Amino acid sequence: MAVGKSAIGQQLAQQLGARFVDTDAVIVAGHGSIADIFAGRGEHAFREIEARTVADAVEEAEGTPTVISLGGGAVLDSGTQQLISRCIVVYLECDAETVVDRIARNSGRPLLAGDAMGRWTAMFATRRPVYERLADITLDVRHGSVPELGGRLEAALRNRAAAKQEVEK
Ligand SMILES: Nc1ncnc2c1ncn2[C@@H]1O[C@H](COP(=O)(O)OP(=O)(O)O)[C@@H](O)[C@H]1O
Ligand SMILES: O=C(O)C1=C[C@@H](OP(=O)(O)O)[C@@H](O)[C@H](O)C1
Numbered sequence: 001m002a003v004g005k006s007a008i009g010q011q012l013a014q015q016l017g018a019r020f021v022d023t024d025a026v027i028v029a030g031h032g033s034i035a036d037i038f039a040g041r042g043e044h045a046f047r048e049i050e051a052r053t054v055a056d057a058v059e060e061a062e063g064t065p066t067v068i069s070l071g072g073g074a075v076l077d078s079g080t081q082q083l084i085s086r087c088i089v090v091y092l093e094c095d096a097e098t099v100v101d102r103i104a105r106n107s108g109r110p111l112l113a114g115d116a117m118g119r120w121t122a123m124f125a126t127r128r129p130v131y132e133r134l135a136d137i138t139l140d141v142r143h144g145s146v147p148e149l150g151g152r153l154e155a156a157l158r159n160r161a162a163a164k165q166e167v168e169k
């Protein structure tokens with residue numbers, strides 16, 4: 001959470017002239033705010049909506065260059081893990097120090113309510129192995145502006161494509 005998935009995802013899509021889908025934005029458009037979903041229906045209901053939304057986004061992206069930004073907990077779902085194995089999965093690697101100011105003014109992330117820093121750190125510790133396992137590309141986002149990081153990510157994608165082409169020759 002707050003590492004820049006939405007901002008850098010949008011930036012990358014703009015650079016590539018690709019479609020951009022932020023699954024949290026799709027959820028909010030269809031179901032109301034994330035905070036309200038958590039408060040009214042609970043996290044389990046949110047995760048069900050999220051898994052369906054991600055599945056739709058991946059299906060709709062078939063054949064159309066698309067950048068999809070997920071919420072930080074989406075990939076904990078085993079169905080989602082399977083589904084995104086057909087995508088290029090980018091893990092934005094970050095640390096607590098980088099996000100501290102961003103989450104201090106946290107709004108709309110119910111899982112960070114109260115001790116935002118403690119919660120972020122604890123969740124990252126349990127989620128990190130999953131992120132690392134699923135990643136095709138890992139980008140260190142601790143330093144640099146959103147446009148700079150978008151540029152670095154585009155370069156990493158191009159390197160990966162070139163390396164793949166070399167192997168397939
Ligand atoms: N590299 C960066 N430099 C400065 N601000 C950033 C950077 N990455 C993200 N932000 C800002 O931090 C906040 C959280 O970013 P966001 O993209 O919503 O994260 P996520 O989708 O991972 O939760 C936003 O206000 C965003 O503009
Ligand atoms: O990490 C999580 O479990 C969540 C991350 C949020 O998205 P961002 O990672 O874009 O903040 C949002 O999906 C929801 O508040 C739950």
Ligand SMILES: [Mg+2]
Nearest residue numbers: 005006024071
């Ligand atoms: Mg986001």
